[in-house]
Amino acid sequence: MEYKLIPILKFRSNGMSLIEVLIVVVLLSLSFTFFLKGLDTARIVRTTSELRTIQAVILNSIQQQIRSRRFDENNSSPWSTKLGPDANSSILSFDGVNDQILLGDINALDNPSLMTISFWFNRTQDLPANSNHRISNIMFAKASDPENDNIEIGTDGGYVEIYLDSDNYNSDLNFDAGISNNTWYHLVLTYNKNDPYETRLYINGSNVKSWNTWGGNIRNAGSSPVTLGNTNHVETPFKGSIKEVALWSEALSLSEIMTIYNSEDSFNPNTSYEDYSSSSGLIGYWKINEGSGTIAQDASENNNPGTLLNGPVWSLSGIDENNIIQWDDIDDFDNYTVSSIPKHPTFSCSVAVKYVDPSSGFHTSVDNPTGYKSVIVKVLHPTISTMVDSMIISQGI
Numbered sequence: 001m002e003y004k005l006i007p008i009l010k011f012r013s014n015g016m017s018l019i020e021v022l023i024v025v026v027l028l029s030l031s032f033t034f035f036l037k038g039l040d041t042a043r044i045v046r047t048t049s050e051l052r053t054i055q056a057v058i059l060n061s062i063q064q065q066i067r068s069r070r071f072d073e074n075n076s077s078p079w080s081t082k083l084g085p086d087a088n089s090s091i092l093s094f095d096g097v098n099d100q101i102l103l104g105d106i107n108a109l110d111n112p113s114l115m116t117i118s119f120w121f122n123r124t125q126d127l128p129a130n131s132n133h134r135i136s137n138i139m140f141a142k143a144s145d146p147e148n149d150n151i152e153i154g155t156d157g158g159y160v161e162i163y164l165d166s167d168n169y170n171s172d173l174n175f176d177a178g179i180s181n182n183t184w185y186h187l188v189l190t191y192n193k194n195d196p197y198e199t200r201l202y203i204n205g206s207n208v209k210s211w212n213t214w215g216g217n218i219r220n221a222g223s224s225p226v227t228l229g230n231t232n233h234v235e236t237p238f239k240g241s242i243k244e245v246a247l248w249s250e251a252l253s254l255s256e257i258m259t260i261y262n263s264e265d266s267f268n269p270n271t272s273y274e275d276y277s278s279s280s281g282l283i284g285y286w287k288i289n290e291g292s293g294t295i296a297q298d299a300s301e302n303n304n305p306g307t308l309l310n311g312p313v314w315s316l317s318g319i320d321e322n323n324i325i326q327w328d329d330i331d332d333f334d335n336y337t338v339s340s341i342p343k344h345p346t347f348s349c350s351v352a353v354k355y356v357d358p359s360s361g362f363h364t365s366v367d368n369p370t371g372y373k374s375v376i377v378k379v380l381h382p383t384i385s386t387m388v389d390s391m392i393i394s395q396g397i
Helices: 018-067 254-266
Strands: 088-095 100-104 115-124 140-142 150-155 159-165 170-175 184-192 199-203 207-211 227-228 240-247 282-286 306-309 313-319 350-356 365-366 372-381 386-395
Touching: 018 350, 018 372, 018 386, 100 282, 115 150, 150 184, 159 184, 159 199, 199 254, 240 254, 254 282
Parallel strands: none
Antiparallel strands: 088 240, 088 313, 100 227, 100 306, 115 184, 115 240, 140 150, 140 227, 150 159, 159 170, 184 199, 199 207, 240 282, 350 365, 350 372, 372 386
């Protein structure tokens, strides 16, 4: 038997050998592998870049929230000795006999076509006395003996009572708002002569009643002073507490009023934010939380302090700052943590606030209050490194 060796590989003058084909295939495979790895690397870089951007936006948002608060719970030194949310705040109690706060003549309320009056109140006793305009338990008034009265706001039982003297009408009206003793309510009265319903009453963020009764401008009350807790002539005292009084030369919108109501004591009318955009029309803002003394400071830029008359009493109101909405100063953020950021649940954050010594270049933390605070913000994510930023904040000049 004759055996022949059959060549497995043959060369062709007009083609490629199998070896050459295999080499080409391997090279193409390697090229495709590197191409896929390049795509994957680009995807990782892009994803990391996107996460870093979100991380930076979150950090900036937290810092902006912190910067929007006051330097300290106190308006001037000595600064508070406790870092973190404050457990108590001060309220002022009116005795229902003759206590009041005198804000003086506020010219912007002498003949307004637009205005908003906002305050929180807690009536502890429903007193029967009436003003000469049939308003009881007066909480806000612009009235006096020698001059015309043009605004009175009070309650009677469950009713809110309002007296206005306008170009077109001079009378009192009321609305059953279900007012009870020993309950806090947020009341807002807006007036806009160009609105078909020129007068609107809001209780706890809701427009509970609108009137088209008065019309025209509110009449000029000359030098009649604005008072809280009573009028400046016929004794119609209020028994209870009033706080967070604010006045505007604008008629605030429903969304703005809801923002104020939801913000509670942390509301700052000097700065427009969220749906509130009327800071430029602010006439005055009295928090009435000083805790001592006979002055209610005006926290607006108009600096029109009120004078406490006849001895209203300061007391502690109990737990005040239970959440971030109620925080009103920077050190409330100390030990603030969020395990899952809303809309970005894979991110978390933490904040630390420390008093620092300026003589150390702001590098040394100290236990005693100073005029400088170091705020360290961290934003964390499980797949990228932590982003950290610090800022030194002073009480300003």
